[in-house]
Amino acid sequence: MKADPIxxxxxxxxxxxxxxxxxxxxxxxxxxxxxxxxxxxxRFGLIIRELYFSGVRSLSIVIVSGLFVGMxxxxxxxxxxxxxxxxxxxxxxxxxxxxxxxxxxxxxLLFAGRASSAVTAEIGLMRATDQLAAMDMMAVDPLARVIAxxxxxxxxxxxxxxxxxxxxxxxxxxxxxxxxxxxDDGAFWSQMQASVDVRIDIVNGVLKSVVFGVAVGxxxxxxxxxxxxxxxxxxxxxxxxxxxxxxxxxxxxxVLTVMMFRGLN
Amino acid sequence: MSERQDIIRIENVRFAYGERPILDxxxxxxxxxxxxxIMGASGGGKTTLLGLIGGRLIPSAGKVFVEExxxxxxxxxxxYALRRRIGMLFQFGALxxxxxxxxxxxxxxxxQTDLSEDMIxxxxxxxxxxxxxxxxxxxxxxxxxxxxARRVALARAITLDPSIMLYDEPFTGLDxxxxxxxxxxxxxxxAALGMTSVIVTHDLNETLRLADRVVVLSAGKVYCDxxxxxxxxxxxxxxxxxxxxxxxxxxxxHYPANDYVGDLLAS
Numbered sequence: 001m002k003a004d005p006i007x008x009x010x011x012x013x014x015x016x017x018x019x020x021x022x023x024x025x026x027x028x029x030x031x032x033x034x035x036x037x038x039x040x041x042x043r044f045g046l047i048i049r050e051l052y053f054s055g056v057r058s059l060s061i062v063i064v065s066g067l068f069v070g071m072x073x074x075x076x077x078x079x080x081x082x083x084x085x086x087x088x089x090x091x092x093x094x095x096x097x098x099x100x101x102x103x104x105x106x107x108x109l110l111f112a113g114r115a116s117s118a119v120t121a122e123i124g125l126m127r128a129t130d131q132l133a134a135m136d137m138m139a140v141d142p143l144a145r146v147i148a149x150x151x152x153x154x155x156x157x158x159x160x161x162x163x164x165x166x167x168x169x170x171x172x173x174x175x176x177x178x179x180x181x182x183x184d185d186g187a188f189w190s191q192m193q194a195s196v197d198v199r200i201d202i203v204n205g206v207l208k209s210v211v212f213g214v215a216v217g218x219x220x221x222x223x224x225x226x227x228x229x230x231x232x233x234x235x236x237x238x239x240x241x242x243x244x245x246x247x248x249x250x251x252x253x254x255v256l257t258v259m260m261f262r263g264l265n
Numbered sequence: 266m267s268e269r270q271d272i273i274r275i276e277n278v279r280f281a282y283g284e285r286p287i288l289d290x291x292x293x294x295x296x297x298x299x300x301x302x303i304m305g306a307s308g309g310g311k312t313t314l315l316g317l318i319g320g321r322l323i324p325s326a327g328k329v330f331v332e333e334x335x336x337x338x339x340x341x342x343x344x345y346a347l348r349r350r351i352g353m354l355f356q357f358g359a360l361x362x363x364x365x366x367x368x369x370x371x372x373x374x375x376x377q378t379d380l381s382e383d384m385i386x387x388x389x390x391x392x393x394x395x396x397x398x399x400x401x402x403x404x405x406x407x408x409x410x411x412x413x414a415r416r417v418a419l420a421r422a423i424t425l426d427p428s429i430m431l432y433d434e435p436f437t438g439l440d441x442x443x444x445x446x447x448x449x450x451x452x453x454x455x456a457a458l459g460m461t462s463v464i465v466t467h468d469l470n471e472t473l474r475l476a477d478r479v480v481v482l483s484a485g486k487v488y489c490d491x492x493x494x495x496x497x498x499x500x501x502x503x504x505x506x507x508x509x510x511x512x513x514x515x516x517x518x519h520y521p522a523n524d525y526v527g528d529l530l531a532s
Contacts, residue, residue: 126362129357129359129362130355130356130357130359131359131360131361131362133321133355133359134353134355134359134361134418135361136321136348137319137321137348137351137353138348138372138373138376138377139345139346139348139349139376139377140372140373140376140377141341141345145376
């Protein structure tokens with residue numbers, strides 16, 4: 001078929017408007033979700049269940065991953081630091097990498113794969129089997145009963161999981177650096193303590209996690225809520241949750257890092 | 266017939282999915298206490314009609330009055346207040362798969378009332394007894410047969426003693442015994458609770474046994490509005506095709522297509 005410039009322009013226009021359309025839908029959805037958050041705080045039991053499914057059940061993958069990432073950081077960091085004869089700074093390097101970047105980012109990526117995908121699939125299947133419609137017909141708002149608790153659970157769990165990831169990572173680095181390589185134990189901890197700043201490093205790291213939690217949580221419930229109610233539609237939505245969440249986390253991380261750490265020192 | 270007895274009044278409603286028109290200037294009145302069956306070909310707007318009555322769909326034109334309130338114009342809170350008086354049985358039950366049978370039926374009580382746990386237990390067991398499944402209270406939806414799931418969903422739909430019950434294909438996919446059970450339950454509940462029932466269905470036999478009035482939709486309009494006896498006696502080709510299950514007739518067997526021979530030779 002010959003390329004018709006008008007048809008090309010039409011399909012380009014359609015691609016742009018359909019994406020804008022979806023963005024508008026997502027924005028309206030986000031506003032609707034935020035407007036019912038208050039209701040959910042009154043019934044905190046609903047959030048507890050989701051915290052268990054999204055947060056507690058992600059503990060093992062997050063802690064084990066943190067341990068391994070910390071160990072790798074220690075091996076790599078030691079390689080470089082010994083060239084300059086400053087291997088005692090290993091604790092600092094590892095702690096800053098974890099608290100500022102890897103903790104929030106890798107945890108968010110793991111969370112998107114482990115918990116958000118499950119949330120999307122669950123909500124998508126609830127839609128496909130008319131459970132959301134049934135709830136709506138029983139005069140119970142699915143946004144308040146189903147969507148908001150899962151969204152809030154992501155916001156609450158991500159910072160906590162990221163903190164545990166960083167802590168596990170530091171323990172992993174300590175095992176490699178101090179126990180196996182033989183860096184001085186006191187130097188490892190005291191340099192870390194002296195160089196990690198509560199406001200600049202820890203608060204900013206937690207802030208990142210919260211932002212990632214909002215993004216990942218919103219994407220997962222949005223994709224589930226608007227999933228096409230078929231087997232294929234739910235699987236597409238689940239995939240899209242993981243892909244979009246991962247990209248959103250990495251992009252947001254760039255933006256936040258520039259805002260938080262540019263021009264420091 | 267006085268106005269007060271009309272519990273649902275649909276006036277000149279139009280509805281379309283995208284470019285595809287579903288309902289075209291449809292008008293229908295449903296009286297308090299009756300069991301009305303809506304029939305018609307698949308994709309003919311039957312389920313859409315239930316969506317309009319329940320306020321889940323908004324018509325592009327026309328009015329839908331339920332208990333004298335124009336549903337499409339209601340605010341969310343007013344709509345939810347109205348829906349507390351409407352029960353709906355979905356095609357496959359739509360039970361909450363993460364809750365037990367007991368908790369499914371208790372759900373409307375927990376969400377909509379401040380009743381004590383003891384009271385909720387009593388009421389739930391009564392509703393389950395009404396559909397014959399008190400013994401299944403602790404099972405999960407995945408452990409139920411299709412017919413049982415439909416009965417649990419029915420128990421859940423009537424928890425708040427609605428004045429209107431909407432049934433979306435209540436007999437689809439059930440064995441003949443379950444069809445009979447559901448049909449009898451619909452009739453008994455309608456009488457015992459003083460409800461008005463709107464049933465969307467394909468099952469003509471059960472419908473004729475059950476309904477006070479049968480409305481057949483065609484081309485987005487009410488094709489006919491007859492009693493079961495009149496349907497049985499009708500000689501209208503469209504109704505006969507429906508009643509006798511003939512594959513071809515006024516409703517064509519073939520989806521519109523190009524000339525068959527021309528299509529086969531077109532390669």
